[in-house]
Amino acid sequence: MSYAIQIDRLKKSYGDHTVLNGSNFNVIKGEIFALLGINGAGKTTALECIESLRRYDSGHIVVSGKMGIQLQSASLPAHIKPMEAVRLFAKWNKTKIDDSMLAALGINELTKKPYIELSTGQKRRLHLALALISDPDIVFLDEPTAGLDVEGRISLHDQIRKLKAQGKTIILASHDMAEVESLCDRIGILNAGNIVFLGTVAELTAKIGKRYTLHIKTEQGDEKFESDNIGDTMLTLLEDFKQRGIAVLDIKIDRGTLEQHFINIARGNGE
Numbered sequence: 064m065s066y067a068i069q070i071d072r073l074k075k076s077y078g079d080h081t082v083l084n085g086s087n088f089n090v091i092k093g094e095i096f097a098l099l100g101i102n103g104a105g106k107t108t109a110l111e112c113i114e115s116l117r118r119y120d121s122g123h124i125v126v127s128g129k130m131g132i133q134l135q136s137a138s139l140p141a142h143i144k145p146m147e148a149v150r151l152f153a154k155w156n157k158t159k160i161d162d163s164m165l166a167a168l169g170i171n172e173l174t175k176k177p178y179i180e181l182s183t184g185q186k187r188r189l190h191l192a193l194a195l196i197s198d199p200d201i202v203f204l205d206e207p208t209a210g211l212d213v214e215g216r217i218s219l220h221d222q223i224r225k226l227k228a229q230g231k232t233i234i235l236a237s238h239d240m241a242e243v244e245s246l247c248d249r250i251g252i253l254n255a256g257n258i259v260f261l262g263t264v265a266e267l268t269a270k271i272g273k274r275y276t277l278h279i280k281t282e283q284g285d286e287k288f289e290s291d292n293i294g295d296t297m298l299t300l301l302e303d304f305k306q307r308g309i310a311v312l313d314i315k316i317d318r319g320t321l322e323q324h325f326i327n328i329a330r331g332n333g334e
């Protein structure tokens with residue numbers, strides 16, 4: 064297997080606050096990988112260590128390919144125009160401007176407004192365009208869709224999928240499980256300085272798939288049952304209701320959300 068990023072026993076503390084405590088994970092070339100964790104888990108710290116923007120205390124990081132890093136919000140001069148920023152970044156990178164990439168991100172439409180007057184979504188699209196100017200192999204996105212409305216989110220997700228289709232590797236930090244579920248191939252969940260889950264979304268879903276809540280509506284009211292074995296539980300319950308002469312009016316099965324599962328892992332509640 065070919066890796067774009069290899070992280071081995073990465074440690075980083077701020078004073079006596081240990082944020083990364085020997086974290087290990089790899090990002091496979093060509094995948095969309097999400098680093099998940101609750102606020103303050105150390106996602107940005109890990110990304111910045113990989114990007115060489117932050118010093119780390121010990122461990123090894125190997126990055127195989129050219130990096131493109133999406134800026135944080137408010138990181139450009141307030142009055143710079145989007146195309147001025149694009150030309151500046153192209154000059155720094157000694158590269159030609161890819162007009163089709165700008166068109167796909169709708170940057171050409173933003174000619175007149177200064178940076179400060181752009182909406183959150185427009186800023187995000189500009190940041191992504193600037194990260195792509197150098198035609199990187201690996202694209203770093205820190206909470207790419209935070210603060211965007213549904214339309215903005217869908218459009219940015221489409222752009223990220225197109226990057227993957229072009230063969231690029233994408234690593235993003237997020238605490239939005241829905242985003243990760245629809246967009247990412249694999250995830251790593253950070254908790255208390257370590258990766259506590261590493262695998263595909265399907266693997267995570269399979270874990271959750273065992274937990275069901277059965278909502279049964281009968282003529283006597285609503286009842287709720289938790290189960291790991293939906294088939295057996297349902298048969299037993301229906302038989303029981305039948306024997307007691309209670310009519311079942313409706314049955315709803317709730318699988319639990321990926322988000323609940325993620326929160327349990329991220330907070331270190333076993334699983």
Ligand SMILES: Nc1ncnc2c1ncn2[C@@H]1O[C@H](COP(=O)(O)OP(=O)(O)OP(=O)(O)O)[C@@H](O)[C@H]1O
Pocket residue numbers: 077082100101102103104105106107108109236238
């Ligand atoms: N420069 C710094 N100096 C001291 N502490 C810091 C510094 N940067 C981050 N921290 C602390 O390190 C911890 C991890 O922060 P980090 O920003 O990496 O987490 P995160 O998972 O990206 O959080 P969020 O989801 O809120 O963006 C937090 O407790 C934060 O307060």
